[in-house]
Amino acid sequence: MNADHRPGDDRRDARGRQRSAARSRGDRTRTAQAPSQRRRGTDPARTAAYDVLREVDGSDAYANLVLPPLLRERRITGRDAAFATELAYGTLRLRGRYDAVLARCVDRPLERLDPPLLDVLRLGTHQILGMRVPQHAAVSETVGLARQHVGAGPAQMVNAVLRKVARTPLDDWLQQIRADAPDPLTASALTGSHPLWVTRALREALAGDGRDPAEIDALLEADNTAPRVTLVARPGLVSAHEVRAGAPDSVDLAPGRWLPTALVLGGQDPLAVPAVADGRAGVQDEGSQAVALALAAAPLDGPDERWLDLCAGPGGKAALLAGLAAQRGARLVANEVAPHRARLVERALRAVPDGVVERVRTGDGREVGEQEPGAYDRVLVDAPCTGLGALRRRPESRWRRTPADLAVLTGLQRDLLGSALDAVRPGGVVAYVTCSPHLAETRLVVEDVLRRREGVERLDAGAALRSVVVPGTDLPLGDRQDAQLWPHVHGTDAMHLTLLRKAH
Incomplete structure (x- = not known):
């Protein structure tokens, strides 16, 4: 050949x-329809x-x-x-x-x-x-x-x-696929439409969070369900009640499941909501809101005047933090390495009162700790990651990511967390956040960084999250100091949160 x-x-x-194949064999059979x-x-x-x-x-x-x-x-x-x-x-x-x-x-x-x-x-x-x-x-x-x-x-x-x-109903197809699979995990990966390596990593993350690994099928199914559009009413800029009151009658807005800042949109264009159009509110998953609110609620020692969002693009968490900072008289610095994403941050911050945002800084987050050591009271590290926690939003990501991506990303994540710990002052708090539950990007990154430095204590991230939900709401979390949200349990993206306080 x-x-x-x-x-x-x-x-x-x-x-x-x-x-x-029929045409190539010379089979001239045609459909019964006329051309x-x-x-x-x-x-x-x-x-x-x-x-x-x-x-x-x-x-x-x-x-x-x-x-x-x-x-x-x-x-x-x-x-x-x-x-x-x-x-x-x-x-x-x-x-x-x-x-x-x-x-x-x-x-x-x-x-x-x-x-x-x-x-x-x-x-x-x-x-x-x-x-x-x-x-x-x-x-x-x-x-x-x-x-x-x-x-x-x-x-x-x-x-x-x-x-x-x-000719075959879906349930029968799924039964055939499961029966033909070489093992249960492969069966879950095929019927749940995730690559095998992702399915294995998610099952390990469930077990690492103290959950039943048998939940993997429910998790994969949640990833395959289109998420609802959730809005955030940015504190200091607008309340959830004001967002609803200012929306047209044709827009359906319901309270979020967990947070007083969250609203669920009933399928309309978010820009039809005036508060979204002018930047006082925005589109933001409830899990993403929760981790930013938890950082602001975490206990620290000493002043609470200067905050840093180390990886701020595209700006949703930065805008939420800026609203909270406005309420407290604090100032926010938003850092983003990519200039085009820094412009998105500036747009997200357009409704924040003058004087609250100190600046939108374009630069490498890995260098901030050396350039401004001990300069901040609270630091958010929303680290670049595989995005395995948001596969329901970016469905094509599951087919693009490979295990090889982890080596590059986890090295970057360690460097960014180390820079954040250098940038925070003694008594200040760092939130390490990923939109991935993968153990290599969450717990192992934190453990590796802490192994190399002294004078850093873990805070109870679950307690911080529970402190920001609607009063009387029971937020189910594991019993670890870090916290992991899950699509099939919480209806949010699979956000991970670790809170660290630098000792005096």
């Missing part, structure tokens, strides 16, 4: 598009979802950055926009599950399919198994999408494969 010849190349037509009746394309919502998947795969783009401007540009609104969003995000979240199904319906390894064709098959499978779309519509519209984007030959294959998918 020629070294440049790939399996399947003999099925390509003159335009380079992949032909079906004039066959769908040549599909609707704008499905086309938009397809284009998002191609951008995510081909350009390493993030769906949450690609989809909204695409919908605006194509004037896709209302129910069509909601359909496109669920189709794109749901397909990305459940890609692993659907690939396990498709592998049982396609006559060749999935890696031999052209990526655009595989994305079309995934989109069709999600409509059949994951959405309330009639099967005939899911099949016919996806065949039209295939004909438009990958050619008539592959469209016939899409028709045949999706009809196989549709």
Whole structure:
């Protein structure tokens, strides 16, 4: 075989598009529909979802950055926009599950399919198994999408494969996948649509937090459930009551589950809420709010006048801290290494009264401790991490991250935490936060840093978190000094919090 010849190349037509197996064999069987009746394309919502998947795969783009401007540009609104969003995000979240199904319906390894064709098959499978779309519509519209984007030959294959998918209910597919898996963890990874290494790490994190490792399936399912949009009413700038009172009647706002600052939005555009539009409120997960509030509530010795957000971009936690600082007469410095993210921080802080934000500093957080030793009373280290705690928000991240990322990130995390401990004064408090429960990014980073220095004590992070929830609310946490939130338990991102106080 020629070294440049790939399996399947003999099925390509003159335009380079992949032909079906039947066409390549000379099988001239046709659908019963007349050519004039066959769908040549599909609707704008499905086309938009397809284009998002191609951008995510081909350009390493993030769906949450690609989809909204695409919908605006194509004037896709209302129910069509909601359909496109669920189709794109749901397909990305459940890609692993659907690939396990498709592998049982396609006559060749999935890696031999052209990526655009595989994305079309995934989109069709999600409509059949994951959405309330009639099967005939899911099949016919996806065949039209295939004909438009990958050619008539592959469209016939899409028709045949999706009809196989549709013949078996989802629960039966999942039962087959579990039965064929070599072990229970692999079964959970496939049916729960997470890479095996991520599934293993999450199960270990559950056990490390004193939880039952058998919760792994519930955790994976929570990762596959679209999160509600949560708003934060930034203290010192606006109250939750004022946010609700100032919102239009058409906007549905309900109290958050845990915090007096949190509000849950009922599906409308957040910018329809005036307090969000002018920066007094913002979009922020309740777990993200909680860890910032806990830092402000943690006990320290001595003055409480100067705070630092060491890794401030894009600015949500910085804005919340700035509101709290305004209430207390403190000042905030927000540091961010990337100039474009520093501009996002400045925008997030636009409603903060003059004099509260000392400056938005653009620089490497690893150098702040040396440049300003002992200069701050409270320091937040919201460290860059794998983001395994926010997979429900960025579903494509689970397929991009690899175990090799940990070595780079954990080294950075140790350096940033060390810099924060140098930057805080004796008696001051550091909050080490990650949006990941992975033990290598949480407990092991803290233990490694503390092993190399003396005069740092751990504070009870759980007690600090419980002190900021709505009075009378029971926040279930482990019995460790650090604290871990979970999507399947708390309905938040899986935020980790360790609180450290520097001894005098």
